[in-house]
Amino acid sequence: MKLRATATGPLIGTFGVPGDKSLSHRALIFGALAAGETVIAGLLESEDVLATATALRAFGVRVEQFGPGRWRVIGGAWRSPDAPIDCGNSGTAVRLLMGAAAGQGVRATFTGDASLSKRPMRRVTGPLEAMGVRVEGGERLPLTVEGPVTRGIAHLNVPASAQVKSAVLLAGLGTHLAVEVAEPVPSRDHTETMLAEFGVDVEREGHICRLGAKRTLDARLVEVSGDPSSAAFALGAAAIVPGSEVTVKNVLLNPHRSGFVMALQRMGADLAMDNIRGRGGETIGDVRVRFGPLFGAEFTAEEIPSMVDEIPILAVVAAGARGETRIEGLDELRHKESDRLALMAEGLTACGIEARADGDALVVRGGPIRGGGQVRTEGDHRIAMSHLVLGLAAEQPVVIDEAEMIATSFPTFREAMRGIGAKIEEVA
C-alpha cells in the first residue's frame, strides 16, 4: 500500500499518542520475569511489542490481553521454547530477549524479518559470551543462545545502546555475580528505572549502573506513558505547517528521550511543556508546539542517543527551517531498520530539499519544500512517517512506496494524524 500526504492547512488539536514502545517491551518482559501477576495499562499494541508478547508465550509465560492496552502477565520460571522465536522487525525484542533468556538459563533460537536479519547482533552476543553464555551463530540472525550465565562482567557500552545495556542487565538477573555497565554517553535508562520499580537492587553512580543483591522481580502494576518518538511526528509537523498548534498529553519526558523536544527549542520553535509530573519512576507531561519561524542548528554526536529514533523527523523539521542544519555522529542510524542516514538524504533530495550525508553527519539546507517525490522507505516505519509529515508542509504531495510497516511502532498513525487535520490517503 502506498500513502500520499497532502498539505491542506494548519494542524490543530490534541494528538492521540500511543504508549511508549521501549516501556511496553520492558513491561511485558519484566512481568514475565516476576513471580505473580503483573498488570499493564496503556501497552502499545504494535507489531514489535506483539512480537515480544508472542515470544514470551513460547518461553512458557502466560500473557493475556483483557482490554484495549490492558494486559496481564503471569511470570515465573521460563522454559526452552520448542521452535525458533521470530522477533519480526524488532531490534528491542530480540536483543532484550536474548539477554533475558540467557539469564533464565534456557536455550532459544532467534530469527527475524529481512530487515532485522541484516542488523548487527555481536554487540549483544559478545558480552553474553563473556558472561559464559553459549552462543551459536555469527554477527546476524538466526542465532541461538543458551544459559546459564557463569561469569560476571564490567561492560563498556560503546556505542551507547540501551538494548545492549538491557541485555547484559537482564542476563545478570540469573546470577549473584558482579554485573555492571558503564556508558561514556548515556543511553535511555528505562531498564534500570523499571527494574528498580519491580524491586530489583540497581545501583546507579554517574554513568555506571550495576546489579545489587536483590535480583528477583516483584509483580506490579505498570502504566505506560505516551511515546515521545511517536509524538515527534505531530510536534515536528506542527512546527513546519503554517498556522498549526498541536498538543501531546501524558508523554514521556525522560531526559534520555527528550532530545527532539530540546532540538525543536534550539531551532526556535514555539514550544511549551506543562503538567510535568512523575509516573512509575519516569517523568511525563504535556507538550504543545505552535508554528513559527525555525532556524537551522548544529547537533553533536553526544546528543544523538537522546533522540536516536527521531533523527528522520528532525531532518524533516530542518527542511522547514531557515539555513543549514548539521547533525553529527549518525553512524548508528546505518544499523537501524534501514540505513536511515542514506534514506533520509535520498528522500529529502527527491522532494527538492538540499540534503546529503557527509561521513556520519546529515546536512540539510532548509527552504521552500517542493515535495512531489515518490519516496523509497525500504520497509522502515520511521522513514515512512517522516516523509508523510514532509508532505503536509510541501507544495506538492509526497508519496511513500510502502506503508504497512508503520504498524511496527504506530498502528494508529493515520487516525492520530487525521485527528489533527492531516490529509494522508491511500493511492493506487
Ligand SMILES: O=C(O)C1=C[C@@H](OP(=O)(O)O)[C@@H](O)[C@H](O)C1
Ligand atoms: O532500548 C530500547 O528500547 C531502544 C533503544 C534504541 O536502540 P539502541 O539500543 O540500538 O540504541 C532505539 O533505537 C530503539 O528504538 C529502542
Ligand SMILES: C=C(OP(=O)(O)O)C(=O)O
Ligand atoms: C530502531 C527502532 O526499533 P528497534 O531497534 O526495536 O527495531 C525504532 O523503533 O526506530
